[in-house]
Amino acid sequence: MTEIQAAAVSAINVEMTFGTFKAVKDASFELQNGKFLTILGPSGSGKTTLLRLIAGFLTPSSGEILINGRSVRAVAANKRSIGMVFQKLALFPHMTAAENVAFPLKMRRFDARTIPDRVAQYLKLVRLDGFENRRIHELSGGQQQRVAIARALVFEPDLLLLDEPLAALDRKLREEMQLEFRRIQKELGVTTINVTHDQREALVVSDQVIVMNDGEIQQNAAPTQMYRMPSNPFVANFIGVTNDLSGILTRVTSADATARFGNVELMGVHGGAVALEDGTPIKGAIRAEQIRIASAEQSMAGLDADFRGTVLDAIFEGERHVYEVEVPELGGESLKIIHHDRNDQSALEPGALVHIGWKNRDLQIFPAKQ
Amino acid sequence: MRRYKTSYPISWRFMDVLEAAFALVLPRGGGRLTPYLLLTPAVLLVGTLAVGLLYIGDSSLRVLDRSTFLFSDYWTLENYQRAFSESFTATIIWRSLVGAVIVTAVTLLLAFPYAYVMVRTSSALLRKFLLVALFLPFFIGQVVRAYGWLIILGNQGIVNDALALVGVEPLRLLFNYPAVLFGLVQYMLPFGVLMLAPALTAIPEDIEAAATSLGANWVRALFHVVLPMARPGLIGAGVVVLTLSLTDFAMPAILGGGSQDFVANAIYDQFFRTSDQGFGASLTLILIAVGSMTVGLIFAVFGAGTLALGANRK
Structure with a gap:
């Protein structure tokens, strides 16, 4: 007997309307467990809205989002098992690096005795051991990225969301962090959805790429297929x-x-x-x-x-x-x-x-x- | 002509005139001294106040001879001895200080949600309404507002009239300590909100979204993230409200009806009723000392908050 495993994330005919503006139109896709999906598109294409719908900061106007096969329509953002790295990182400036990473454990009521070990383990994972007591503004841009990643992963969420966290970095650091995201994602096997307008990043880090434009999914394919067989002129022009x-x-x-x-x-x-x-x-x-x-x-x-x-x-x-x-x-x-x-x-x-x-x-x- | 207008805004022409005028006053651009020259009027204003303070210091050391109504031509500490020996002084200082602390606490408690909603609401209409409601009292002035409360809370006031309709005996709502504090809170609320709003604007909305996605409900996000990050604003607002309340005159005078004097009322009485400038001056310096020590204590314990301006904000 084979058990059919539900996709880690599925979107079924998801629509999001702000007033008269349709930010996301009839979006459907599936993402298998442990895979790295990148949603790629120009600004205003609806990619960030789609990510915020999955995170639970917005509720779809229609359609369903399933996580591990269950609808999350009625699940509040703070009750979802989702780690998110924000575009501007949104680290807490009044806390140290270690306190930032410990925060989700405290909020999710982990046993206080286990918190220090786990924080140390994740700071090590992102190669920040030794920086525990630094304040956020005492860290470099790349180090802040690493704190944000550790904070989003430390409570072992089912899903990791990345909202263009690399957009503000200079090219060299950005390329270094892309590989770092890939390494950590592979190491932990966490299902990941990344949003970006950088087509190179999408091809480098992803197992699966969705290209969006004007709120619509243009193509959903593996990076090599996306590159070799774009399904329409928009995708062909956007990639490469x-x-x-x-x-x-x-x-x-x-x-x-x-x-x-x-x-x-x-x-x-x-x-x-x-x-x-x-x-x-x-x-x-x-x-x-x-x-x-x-x-x-x-x-x-x-x-x-x-x-x-x-x-x-x-x-x-x-x-x-x-x-x-x-x-x-x-x-x-x-x-x-x-x-x-x-x-x-x-x-x-x-x-x-x-x-x-x-x-x-x-x-x-x-x-x-x- | 139209093209000229679009590529050379009227405000630029206005600035050309200003620059020409400036060049007349300060030929060759003025050089390195210009910033200091521009600072001079403000320094002079504050300086005059400091000189006034010296005169007050001088008066506080001269005691009034009640038979001749002349001040001593020698310096003495009698005024201060009198101030510290009379229980009256301790009473009004204590009343002012406790009142100021209560008013500050209540004002911050009420101002925080007001400022938060004003900053965070997505409705432009609600934001405008809250802003107008905030500024309207400024146009009315403190004394008029205090008289307004007399009309509402007086023995034949609106509240007591309404109570009479349901058969309640008239309540004494005025000329007591709570009435003064009530009036002060109402007066201070706009100051509190205006001082808090920029501090809350400075907290990115993503910070709260991050706290939520990390598992915090709104109460825990408030106490673990928003309040600590709003701390500089809370301190700034607190110090402003505290010092304004501590030295307030109109609310205790009008809503206290003479029975609830703060230090400023006592000083007024000494200067303009009993004409004992010397004792009034000593009370003034004591008030300045109490205020400075309180603010100093707050800065020492909590830091200077937004009042530190550029330096050490982090």
């Missing part, structure tokens, strides 16, 4: 640097589609879920890093599409070059190209004649309107 091409569909099969862009016909792939008809306007999307580039004299093998163009702009970003290339054959549209120069070839200057190309499987074709 993507070139948009407008065209007219000329031929479509179950696996691929051909469309006319400018003077040329190009073949690409489509998700298959959406019916495409010949003659309809479509959007083509190709990632900047999937376009190869070389000077006009060099040749590139193994490409399905190959064009001549002129470099309009070249930006050096250290480990890579970003080029903007005008391609007359594509109706004069310019393309962004990210080129990782492993062989230390000389950079291409603006005005240089180049040829560029890509493989058919990297061109995504979507209906123009959804």
Whole structure:
């Protein structure tokens, strides 16, 4: 006999309305126990509202949120077994690091004799042993993050919520803390929901990514799938640097589609879920890093599409070059190209004649309107 | 013309005029001394007060000769000896001090929820209503308000009229200690709320959300998080209300009807009724000493709160 285990978190047709504004529209998803989910979206996309609904600070206008299979509609925020790290951390400035971490244990009526050991254990987990008696303002930004994580985890909640806690950090520290979140989450196996507008963070830390826009879930998938098979132009544009091409569909099969862009016909792939008809306007999307580039004299093998163009702009970003290339054959549209120069070839200057190309499987074709 | 207006606001033109005027008074921008020059009027005002205090100190050391109504031309501590030997002095100081402490405690107790709701409510209408209700008494003034209470609480007042309708004998609601304290609390409440509101605004709402998500109900969040974080504001509000109540004149005079004098009333009597400036001056200095020691004690025990301003706020 197999026992069906309920998902750690499920949202069923959740809607949230403020006055006449719909912040969350018909959101449904499931998150399995022990997994790391990131809700990704631009500001105002409803991602933080969704997180606050799960935390219990807001009650859905309609729909249900289940935690471990039970509806939490009637459960107050302070009775839910949820640890949360806030955007501005919301540490208690009048307490020491250790007192901050001990606070949830005191509030949840843990045995006073067990509290010091447990606080020490979690401060060690976040590598803050030795900082117990520091006041919050005596800690660095990264150390404050660690106190906030320890405080949210020390009472062993069923669920950890992260409300963009890394948004204010500088890039180096942010990337360090992303890996730290991942390490701690793996170590404890706690089910985690992270909210961010940083697409890189979403791909780095998550088992599952939900992209939201205008209060709607755009796609719910694993990071690699999200990256390779975005389900619509919004997701394609939000994750990575993507070139948009407008065209007219000329031929479509179950696996691929051909469309006319400018003077040329190009073949690409489509998700298959959406019916495409010949003659309809479509959007083509190709990632900047999937376009190869070389000077006009060099040749590139193994490409399905190959064009001549002129470099309009070249930006050096250290480990890579970003080029903007005008391609007359594509109706004069310019393309962004990210080129990782492993062989230390000389950079291409603006005005240089180049040829560029890509493989058919990297061109995504979507209906123009959804 | 319209473009000129949008890219060069009228307030900038106003400031141009001010700058030109400033340049007339202080050619070449004034240099390093300007900040001190701007400070001078305020320092002079406070300085005059300090000089006045010296004169009061001088008067307090001269005793009144009741046969000639002239003050002694030598210094003596007689006024102070009299003040400390008469039980009257101890009574009014004790009455003022205890009254001020009670008024401060009750005012903070009432002001805290008022300020909290005013700061935290999501309803703009409620916030406006609370603000207007807070400022309205300021427009009326202390004396008029005290007379208002006379009308409401007097023997033929509204309250006693209402009680008479249900057959209750008229109650003596005025000219006693509780009436004075009641009037003072009502007078001090706006000060308390105005001093507390910025301190509560400074507590991020996420702090309370965090306390909730960590398992605290609202009572425990209040006592473990909100009150400790509002402490600087509570101290600031407390000191202001305490010193204003301790030195108040109108409420004890009007609602106490002469039977509930505070120190300020006694000083007034000495200066303007018995014309014993010397004794009045000694009472003044004793009041200043009592007030300063009380505030000093609060600062020593609780810290200076918001009154510490920039330094050591953490």
